[in-house]
Amino acid sequence: MKIFIDTAKVGEIREAISWGVVDGVTTNPTLIRKAIEEERSSGRDVELEAYVGEICETAGEGRPVSLEVLSQEADKMVEEAKVLYDRFNPIAENVVIKIPVNTRAGRIASDYEGLKAIKELSGMGIPVNATLVMTPEQALLASKAGATYVSPFAGRVDDFIRTNLGIGFEKGDYFDFELLKEIFDARLSERLRDSLSRDVASIFLDREVRKMRDIGGNNGIISGVEVTRKIVRIFREYGMKTKVIASSIRNARQVREVAEVGCDIATVPFKVLQEMLRHPKTEEGVERFYSDAIRAKYKELFGNRS
Ligand code: E4P
Numbered sequence: 001m002k003i004f005i006d007t008a009k010v011g012e013i014r015e016a017i018s019w020g021v022v023d024g025v026t027t028n029p030t031l032i033r034k035a036i037e038e039e040r041s042s043g044r045d046v047e048l049e050a051y052v053g054e055i056c057e058t059a060g061e062g063r064p065v066s067l068e069v070l071s072q073e074a075d076k077m078v079e080e081a082k083v084l085y086d087r088f089n090p091i092a093e094n095v096v097i098k099i100p101v102n103t104r105a106g107r108i109a110s111d112y113e114g115l116k117a118i119k120e121l122s123g124m125g126i127p128v129n130a131t132l133v134m135t136p137e138q139a140l141l142a143s144k145a146g147a148t149y150v151s152p153f154a155g156r157v158d159d160f161i162r163t164n165l166g167i168g169f170e171k172g173d174y175f176d177f178e179l180l181k182e183i184f185d186a187r188l189s190e191r192l193r194d195s196l197s198r199d200v201a202s203i204f205l206d207r208e209v210r211k212m213r214d215i216g217g218n219n220g221i222i223s224g225v226e227v228t229r230k231i232v233r234i235f236r237e238y239g240m241k242t243k244v245i246a247s248s249i250r251n252a253r254q255v256r257e258v259a260e261v262g263c264d265i266a267t268v269p270f271k272v273l274q275e276m277l278r279h280p281k282t283e284e285g286v287e288r289f290y291s292d293a294i295r296a297k298y299k300e301l302f303g304n305r306s
Pocket of ligand 1: 026027028031151156247248267
């Protein structure tokens with residue numbers, strides 16, 4: 001699985017690239033705002049255009065950088081995409097344009113602007129990352145419209161489900177959907193046992209029973225990892241070329257789970273990359289080996305390096 005870094009902070013991109021683990025970068029307007037604000041608060045006077053250029057340059061050739069449009073109508077998104085592509089792609093030939101899969105946000109009462117923009121840009125040879133994907137259905141349509149990448153937002157799907165269930169959470173919390181499923185399955189079994197005297201149709205149509213089959217009211221999908229797994233499976237089944245970027249990743253365990261489902265890419269925040277490296281026994285082991293070593297002899301061998 002490839003790993004992209006989900007950040008607009010040039011320092012984080014540079015650092016993670018130096019570890020040899022970064023295959024690309026994803027940004028969004030929120031991340032760019034945060035990065036620029038941080039730079040400004042540390043006294044560096046950066047402007048958006050120059051900063052985005054720096055991101056592309058730092059990522060370098062061969063590492064795609066996703067840059068997002070702002071508009072919500074297809075023609076305007078295409079115009080903005082062309083501006084971004086023409087301005088920043090020459091720097092390192094790595095720009096990918098992020099288009100929201102559906103921009104129906106109240107102002108424009110249309111569901112299809114994103115798809116139209118994806119189709120047009122892909123037709124021009126501009127690679128598109130269909131973003132804000134929350135369902136396999138959206139991913140399927142984005143792929144058919146020509147998207148090079150689709151980005152299922154695993155963490156935000158989990159947020160939706162947890163909120164619907166009234167489960168409080170912090171942003172980085174791991175969502176144990178296996179446990180959740182077991183709880184719902186146990187409840188369902190109990191309910192079915194209690195209704196065995198009723199006729200099948202009335203049990204089948206029982207709203208409470210059906211609700212237990214739709215954990216968190218997410219149309220039958222119980223977690224963000226599950227959304228990702230279904231997209232990967234559909235794309236493989238039909239030999240679709242679009243790559244899946246598991247996005248909105250909140251913790252290391254989620255990275256493991258999207259890797260296990262065969263996802264092409266995970267885009268991971270810097271903090272989660274660090275978390276992926278940690279284990280108390282690794283830390284203890286490093287200390288132990290250091291204190292157990294016959295340091296005087298190692299010193300002879302290594303000189304004053306250790
Ligand atoms: C992905 O491309 C997005 O930039 C990002 O993963 C969103 O993550 P969030 O839901 O944690 O904001």
